[in-house]
Amino acid sequence: MPGQDCWETIAGKDFNCRILLSPFNRRLTVDTFNLSRVRGAEEMIQVLTEKARTQGLDKIWLKSIPKWEKNFLAAGMKLEASIPGFYKGKERAVVLARFLSSRRETPSNSKGITLVKIITNNRTSEATKRDLPAEVSLKWAQKEHCPHLAGLFSKVFPTYPFPVFDPNYIRQTMNNGTCYITAWHNNKLVAASAMELNQLEKNAEMTDFATLPMWRGQGLANCLLAQMESRLKYKGYRCLYTIARSSSIGMNKVFAGAGYGFNGVLINNCNISGDFEDMHVWSKIL
Secondary structure, three states, X not given: XXXXXXXXXXEOOOXXXXXXXXXXXXXXXXXXXXXXXXXHHHHHHXXXXXXXXXXXXXXXXXXXXXXXXXXXXHOOOEEEEEEEEEEOOOEEXXXXXXXXXXHHHOOOOOOXXXXXXXXXXXXXXXXXXXXXXOOEEEEEOOHHHHHHHHHHHHHHXXXXXXXXXXXXXXXXXXXXXXXXXXXXXXXXXXXXXEEEEEOOOOEEEEEEEEEOHHHOXXXXXXXXXXXXXXXXXXXXXXXXXXXXEOOOHHHHHHHHHOOOEEEEEEEEEEEEOOEEEEEEEEEEEO
16 A cells, blocks of 8 residues: 655755655645745756655646746646636636656546537536435534545545545544535435635635435535535635546536636546546636
8 A cells, every 4th residue: 555645845945845745646746835046946846856756756746826837847847727816816826747757647538628628618507506405404514524524435436635534634634724515314424525725825625526326416516516605705715726537527517517617637636536537627716
């Protein structure tokens, strides 16, 4: 089994950054970084490339303000997506990646973009106007619901990029500000989703959508998304985004129907449902 994810802080002459090393996803994620000079971008990518190779990781990815885009591109990174209004609703974020193997760089879903075009050309706001099924209620999850959430995720996903099958991990994410919304039927958890909040930049990732197989197609994801959006709008968040599986027609339809714009593809971004998969980025500004 791959080792656990771990955080590290790395500093060079013209940069410092906080990174997450994920053996399970074979990925190095740059969480935050600072460059004191333009050439710090090249230095940082050189250091991180060596770090990734020694750890057996073959993808490096980060989000950045546009100011540094050309410097990271010159350092060997590629633009995968661009999220409008990511920073306080005003400035876009560029999502960049460096691949350390040709296999990791080869898209896993050649039909993904075709799917997006079909969905966006046929999107309808009616897709979001779904009522809760009879006897289903929504509630914001509390700490005592962590075992239920872990059980739901383990039933829905063979593998997941993060250890959501562990109630203690979910409890930790709650402590760090992630909010979970849940759908219940006769005291049984049938669906859930989460929003990871960036209070400083006023953006939120809409994530961790899971619905039991027998409850799919009944609009639960739409209802969960609408509930999260309502709370975020009230709290003054500006940019909402998601990273959806390219193979999930349903989830891509949910976000397109809710008015999200398509922003790009993250190639083989994570290990989910048993394999590495391309992920679609969608976003909207409130």
